Amino acid sequence: MYRAPEQPQDPLKWCAALALAFWALVLWNLGIPTEPYFDEVHYLPAARDLLALSDYSNREHPLFGKEMIALGIALFGDNPWGWRLFSSIAGALSLFAVMRMVWFGTLDRFATIAAGILVATGFHLFVHSRIAMLDIFMVAGLAVALWQCAAAMREPETGRWRLAIAGVALGLAMGAKWNALVVAAVPGAAFLILRWFAGRRRLLLSRRGMPVPGMTLLEAGVWLGLLPLAVYWATYLPGYFFQTHTIEGGIVAHHRLMLDLQTQVLKSHPYQSTWPEWVLNWRSIWYLYEPIDGAQRGVLLIGNPLTMLLGLPALLWCAWKGAVKRVPMHGAVAILYAVSLGFWIFAAKPVQFYYHYFLPGTVLLVALAIALSDLRKAGWKRTSTGVLLASVLLFAFFYEILAAEPLAGLMSFQTWTWLPSWR
Known part of the structure; x- marks a missing residue:
């Protein structure tokens, strides 16, 4: 007789x-x-224009993120907490959701917690959870x-309500x-392709x-389409x-206007960058660097210098294991990274910025968590744990100019700008 496999x-x-600690x-x-x-x-x-229903401004972007910012102002006042509180909630929700995604995709405790640690200390999520921008609501x-x-x-009996939420x-x-x-x-x-390969006649x-x-x-087409x-x-x-500036001519005409505004040729910007620079963590953005509130303060958006680079071989590992070994979660992560980054490689937006790497960078950190779990299973426990510890220590070192x-x-910026391109 054999022992039952461990559950x-x-x-x-x-x-x-971890999500609550991050939110705090x-x-x-x-x-x-x-x-x-x-x-x-x-x-x-x-x-503010949305709350007053006065002028439809900032029409190049959809409305939901601005609706959440407006809701914060309506509930908590037109002050910094009102501006940013829902961003912070979206950030904590994003972190929790990423960990749950990894758990259901792998049933791997170490990979799940590692993904939470790496994403929480990867800089992108933290910075965008503290500012009233749209990106955090998209990622959430x-x-x-x-x-x-x-x-x-993983649990098909719950599939209907879960896909409705999705x-x-x-x-x-x-x-x-x-x-x-x-x-x-x-x-x-993915649903279409997997069902197709299941060979169902109907x-x-x-x-x-x-x-x-x-x-x-x-x-599934109803829920996901x-x-x-x-x-x-x-x-x-x-x-x-x-x-x-109300929506005139219908939603389709409004989207043509949005597309025109998004793809118009803009003058160059000192912080603009390209996708190879994002991948190599080469180009930063200073969201803030000035004397304010009684002190010199700064907010730097750059990826964690260690994990953003270690994530690249981890992505290759996930792509290989997904394609050759047919491990679903590994392959899914590689595909998500390729799709989310590929959008910006081919997008007709002339001026791009490092914050556009927020989503691909988050997927990259998930790939690193999965790869570290594979290392751990292969006997490299100290290495996998050491990477997590180093990520936390680097986050602590950069904390002053993230928060x-x-x-x-x-x-003071010279302490953290290790590359000239980070200045």
Whole structure:
């Protein structure tokens, strides 16, 4: 007789504890700086216009992210906490959802917790959880959607309500920022491809086979196709009621206007960069560096210098194991990275910035977590644990210029700008 295989225990409480600890750290001095900084100068006026339904400003971007900022202002006042509180909640939700996605995709406790540690200390999520920008709401929506899709595959009996939640989350992600468009199409395309390869003769109506047994392709198309589009359209409802620059000529004409605004030729910007620079963690953005609130303060957006580079061979490992060894989660992570980065390689947006790497960079850190778990299983426990510890220590070292803490003086930036391109 053989012993029954060990059943991995769901680290749900650890996931919740890590997300709450991350949120608490984000909330510390969330109201500093007390003045709008970086792209808050665009989105806060747009949120105020939305509350007053006066002028439909900032029309090049969808409305959902600005609706969340406006909701914060309506509930907590037109002050720094009102501007940024929902960003902080979206950041904590993103972290929790990423860990749950990894758990349902791998049933690997170490990979799940490692993903949480790496994403929490990867700089991108922390910085964007403390500023009233749109990107954090997009990432939160996609993370929730991917979590629910992975859980639906793992627990098909819950597939219907999980895919319904995924559909809503996908619609909100697209309603926050268009960066989500190509990734939002991945779950539906994956369902179609997996069901096709299951060899079902009644492709649209068969309930058998991967990825969610018991659900037809036709029903999945409703949850992952029609529902996201309906939710996405619903986020534009306030646009019909503005006093000026309202949605005229229908939603299709409005999208033509948005596309024109997104692809117009803009003058060069000192912080613009290209995707190879993002991948190599070569080009930073200073969201803030000035005397404010009684001290010299700064907010630097750059990836964690260690994990952003270690993530590159980890991605290759995941791609190889997914393609050759047919390990689903490894392959899924590699595909998500390729799709989310590929959008920017071929996008017709003439001026791009490092914050566009937020989503691909998050996927890269998940790939690193999975690769570290594989190393651990191969006997390299100290190495895998050491990478996590080093990521935390680097985050602590950079914390002052991630969280707008008081700096010693005007030239303090030299402590962290290890490369000339980070200045």
